[in-house]
Amino acid sequence: MYDLLQLEQIQPIGMRDDEGQILIIAENIASPPEQCEKCGNSPLYRHGKRRSTYADTPIYGKPVKVEIETRRYRCKACGTVVTPSSPSLDDKRVATRRLVRYIQDRCFGTTFTWLAKEVGLALNTVKGITQDYAAHLEEQVDLETPRLLGLDELYILGKPRAVLVNLEMHSMFDILESRTKAHLTDYFKGLKDKNRIEWVVIDMWKPYELVIGTQLPNARIVIDRFHVVxxxxxxxxxxxxxxxxxxxxxxxxxxxxxxxxxxxxxxxxxxxxxxxxxxxxxxxxxxxx
Structure with missing residues (x-):
């Protein structure tokens, strides 16, 4: 059959519509391992097969599952069972790597619930992929602590979140889970180069003033003109x-x-x-x- 999957070392052998999703039957055609990955000895002998199901990118607007049969091998020396994997598969998420990239490309533009329904994954799996991706993006960016800091709040999902803005650069600096005194205190305690902050513009939310007074003692406070007016x-x-x-x-x-x-x-x-x-x-x- 035509290779619908285009996944390295994975060969499709059948396909069917299975309760609103597309199920593709495939086999792992990777070469047998030359030696044991644990003790380094060889040869290894065949030790049955393993069948695993991975989620893949949608086809025809339907979620896709790929049921892959993989031959296993056992080391004669130490008894370790080796199951060849494919570079196209993400065993942590039980999904293809291209599906993980598909979710990463869309996770900030739609809800987790909608995305989970679209790709046929559990909601927590989509959340986990997004959190890993967000952490990766944060590692790539080294934000300079601003000299002029704006501190306000934004309501997301019905809860006020503290928003930090670099007023000189007119750009977002950070968004916090909460704007409570305890949460803000913990954040500013760990903020890198916080002594660079000379001015903080806030509204009249009292915890902002209290936290700045203790965590940024050298910074001067300005009440946002909008709130004064x-x-x-x-x-x-x-x-x-x-x-x-x-x-x-x-x-x-x-x-x-x-x-x-x-x-x-x-x-x-x-x-x-x-x-x-x-x-x-x-x-x-x-x-x-």
């Missing part, structure tokens, strides 16, 4: 609502509908009408002035 706007609008509750109906409508956004809009974005409204506020509402 957000809190100031919140207080300003709260005061407007308080005054509004004490006004007549017409004044209350004016203060809410015509003046609210003029009051909150960024100074650089105010229109002529906004400037007139601001002047009206200054003249008529001394607390807001």
């Amino acid at each position: 957000k809190e100031a706007s919140k207080k300003l609008d709260g005061l407007r609502k308080h005054l509004q509750s004490k006004l007549s109906s017409q004044d209350r409508i004016n203060l809410k509908k015509h003046l609210r956004w003029s009051l909150l809009r960024n100074e650089h974005n105010r229109t002529e009408r906004d400037l007139e409204n601001i002047e009206y506020i200054r003249s008529n509402y001394s607390p807001l002035r």
Whole structure:
């Protein structure tokens, strides 16, 4: 039959559709080992066959399993049983190496559940391949600890994760599993060259301030301008609502509908009408002035 597999030392001998997946029957045609891998003696004699099933890349939109029959050999000297393997197979994951690469290419662009269903592997196996790949990628990159560090959070799967940003390079530096005080403390304790950090920009999350104070004592803290403006706007609008509750109906409508956004809009974005409204506020509402 035509060699659908194109796997080194693996020869397909049959194929069938098996409950929604494609099953390919094959045999390992590797040459017998010349000597025992344990004691180095030879010759080895035949010792039955072993049948193993490996996952492979999908065909026709269906998961693929390859059932491979491999002849085993036994050492006459020490009794060690030797089973020839193929360079195309990953025995740790019980999958072909090209399937492992297939998962690596897609693991950061889709969910583990979807990928596991697509290739017919257990969810934990897909997670394991991804974790090994992520660790490999991290070994290839040596990030320089930033001089200006931004510390914020991002919600992933409903949980807040601490996000570290190199503000000079405008690039991501790291994402942590959590933003708790204990987790941040452990991270900064082990951070390489942390004394390079001169400034840290944070929001008003108290654990950030506490951790930086103990782990980065030489760094100066700056509150992110966005959060300062957000809190100031919140207080300003709260005061407007308080005054509004004490006004007549017409004044209350004016203060809410015509003046609210003029009051909150960024100074650089105010229109002529906004400037007139601001002047009206200054003249008529001394607390807001």
